[in-house]
Amino acid sequence: MKSFVCKGDICYSKDKTSLETIKDGYLVCENGVSAGVFSEVPMAYQNLPLLDFTGKLIFPGFIDLHVHAPQYRFRGLGMDLELLEWLDTHTFPEEAKYADKEYAKENYQKFVWEMRRSPNTRACVFGTIHRESTEILMELLAESGLGAFVGKVNMNRNSPDSLREESAEASAAETVRWIQEVSGKYERVKLILTPRFLPSCTDVLLRKLGEIQKEYHLPVQSHLSENRSEVAWVQELFPNSSCYGNAYDSFGLFGGENCATIMAHCVLSGEEEIALMKKRNVFIAHCPESNTNLASGVAPIRRYLQEGMSVGLGSDVAGGTKCSLFFAMAEAVRASKLRWRLQDDSLAPLTIPEVFYMATKGGGAFFGKMGSFEKGYVFDACVLDDRAYGKQAEFTISQRLERAVYLSQDGDIIHKFVDGIQLF
Amino acid sequence: MKSFVCKGDICYSKDKTSLETIKDGYLVCENGVSAGVFSEVPMAYQNLPLLDFTGKLIFPGFIDLHVHAPQYRFRGLGMDLELLEWLDTHTFPEEAKYADKEYAKENYQKFVWEMRRSPNTRACVFGTIHRESTEILMELLAESGLGAFVGKVNMNRNSPDSLREESAEASAAETVRWIQEVSGKYERVKLILTPRFLPSCTDVLLRKLGEIQKEYHLPVQSHLSENRSEVAWVQELFPNSSCYGNAYDSFGLFGGENCATIMAHCVLSGEEEIALMKKRNVFIAHCPESNTNLASGVAPIRRYLQEGMSVGLGSDVAGGTKCSLFFAMAEAVRASKLRWRLQDDSLAPLTIPEVFYMATKGGGAFFGKMGSFEKGYVFDACVLDDRAYGKQAEFTISQRLERAVYLSQDGDIIHKFVDGIQLF
DSSP, X not given: OOOEEEEEEEEEOSSSSOOEEEEEEEEEXXXXXEEEEESSOOGGGTTSOEEEEEEEEEEEOEEEEEEEGGGGGGTTXXXXXXXXXXXXXXXXXXXXXXXXXXXXXXXXXXXXXXXXXXXXXXXXXXXXXXXXXXXXXHHHHHHHTOEEEEXXXXXXXXXXXXXXXXOHHHHHHHHHHHHHHHTTSOSSEEEOBEEOOGGGSOHHHHHHXXXXXXXXXXOEEEEESOSHHHHHHHHHHOTTOSSHHHHXXXXXXXXXXXXXXXXXXXXXXXXXXXXXXXXXXXXXXXXXXXXXXXXXXXOOHHHHHHTTOOEEEOOOXXXXXXXXXXXXXXXXXHHHHHHHHHTOTTSOOOOHHHHHHIIIIIHHTTTSSOSOOSTTSBOOEEEEOOGGGSOGGGSOHHHHHHHHXXXXXXXXXXXXXXXXXEOO | OOOEEEEEEEEEOSSSSOOEEEEEEEEEEETTEEEEEESSOOGXXXXXXXXXXXXXXXXXXXXXXXXXXXXXXXXXXXXXXXXXXXXXXXXXXXXXXXXXXXXXHHHHHHHHHHHHHSSEEEEEEEOOSOHHHHHHHHHHHHHHTOEEEEEOEEOOSSSOGGGOOSOHHHHHHHHHHHHHHHTTSOSSEEEOBEEOOGGGSOHHHHHHHHHHHHHHOOOEEEEESOSHHHHHHHHHHOTTOSSHHHHHHHTTOSOSTTXXXXXXXXXXXXXXXXXXXXXXXXXXXXXXXXXXXXXXXXXOHHHHHHTTOOEEEOOOBTTBSOOOHHHHHHHHHHHHHHHHHHTOTTSOOOOHHHHHHIIIIIHHTTTSSOSOOSTTSBOOEEEEOOGGGSOGGGSOHHHHHHHHHHHOOTTOEEEEEETTEEOO
């Protein structure tokens, strides 16, 4: 059943500053695509089945632009460390375990369950360097009905033996094999090239990944200008690059027409890097909780929005502790307030409509026409029961959405649709 | 049954830097007071009933040093405003409704239910200016079995007619009537003098409250140096006071031997104020979530700890959105990281043992020997089922506690004891 009408209290974004809301509205799904939102069911759709979610909030599924599936198991741990120390102490030893396919299957299943019950419907996901385990992750995501870009990670230097590919050649060959095995296999789970970050990849490997990108036209995801010590290290490793983004760019891995790219964090990007991201339409995955937890700082998101750049939200589990982008929205607002108060009062704090836009249509643009209920958008939707937060009648839909941002918990999503298919 | 033994994975603080943990340990309650924590049940207690919480975390109930019960209904709303605007737009109109005792009863009941299921066992609570509604709140808290200091709020200027007492005399008289009616009525619910903050009280009222304090030896709670515009306003209103704290002090409402005092926030306290707080042993209720939500800034808590000052945590609902002090602990760590990164790198971020100490023994000291399992401490305890966060065997007790700070949700507390009485 991919054509139906949902009734409820609907909210969605058309643009980044306003929020569209309609009480007891009707949202029409026609062959898996939104036909729009109406105050009464239009004649043409009156014969479609009606799903009555009266009194519940209906909003587009969230798009998590940056999450590490193998880090889910130890989320909430080691938050007393900064990035590089945290990688060495917790992350790399854990990711090394994903050489074991059974371990991978057991733990990836938990991540997928968590994402499935969360308000997120799509995500850009890092696996590990292990091809087969990454394929298991993709299989599990496909079975769940969720949508995702998933990356087999490339790493051939500066990590323990147990989590380092033998050579640039081996890493590239394994990546090509992965592409050939999985391309086109799933409807909603796609491949994305995933060099971990510049310190993990030699120049030779990055050059090969650039060639693979050109040949297979894959999108790219990685990390950019997250933490001070990381940025300083990249400067040492790439002395001829004028900035972190320029180094990616020199290998053909930094956006542009045929190379859709997401860069996570962008906390410390300078003017040149910002101009290059803008020119190449690089998507920024803002991960506020992670940037606070790892004491990286706060990205100048208001600036990026003002520049008209493409910005979405990332949970960045396990730099972040929670998959739900509701929490990323709350943390994005909070971090922007402290940035405004403590660092730079020329950039006003983010608003709820802005962070909701980022979690939906902003990040959704990376996937295509996703993250809105405007006519023609892919029908991804969540239904939230917010009665536990108080008497609905006392609040407007916008206020109920704001309260959901701060108060929602696991399990509050009672129905979910992806591509017009009801998952639960 | 006020004497028994609990078995489980126990953690508690003796001091602010370390965390005591014991796997499969035994915690003895003797007549409502802790007899200590043991690796085996001592001979003297072997005949006591054993409550077997094997595999569960057992820790002292948290003490919320600052929370506004009448603001619970609209928590998570209006977080786009700063303090003074937020008070005028949301808080004062809501608190005015508590003139209606039925409204008060219905909504205070919800607050008390929430606190009851949370990991908090004790709290310092603001009511409203309404004596009878405040008495209802105290009655409900007493029925719940929780412990609290509760204040009828004093306000006789700078608020709407609907939430302002007629005169200093009327406010003082109502306060005395409240004291006479409720003093000694409940075992665990006590009175605390509660001038809202300096802008809400005239000099005459403050002088009268100082006299009442002296006569009845009540403790005091209020707000201090929270937000820039508020601090500037206080300077205008009290031109002869050298600082915000000094103004309270001039009325005898700022700590000292016979005037136990909690001041919430202390974000912007200067050297003189800090010295005075220290001299008078004023308790600092650190409310990190609220200070971020209302864009006030981040209090220099590491400094206060280094100075040996008394510091606890406050949820400050509804400047904060969640009653659970687990969330206040997480936000305290996060805020301290951004303060370190963005404002002042001489004060290192707070650690989990430090924020746990603040939520337990640190704030507990205001109530007496509370917030620890050391011998002689009042037996307030929570039992938490953390199996939903992952496989317990893979983590130490300290790590499980850290993960609870970030991952716990409503309903994770499965048993709770106050004064040795099991509430559930």
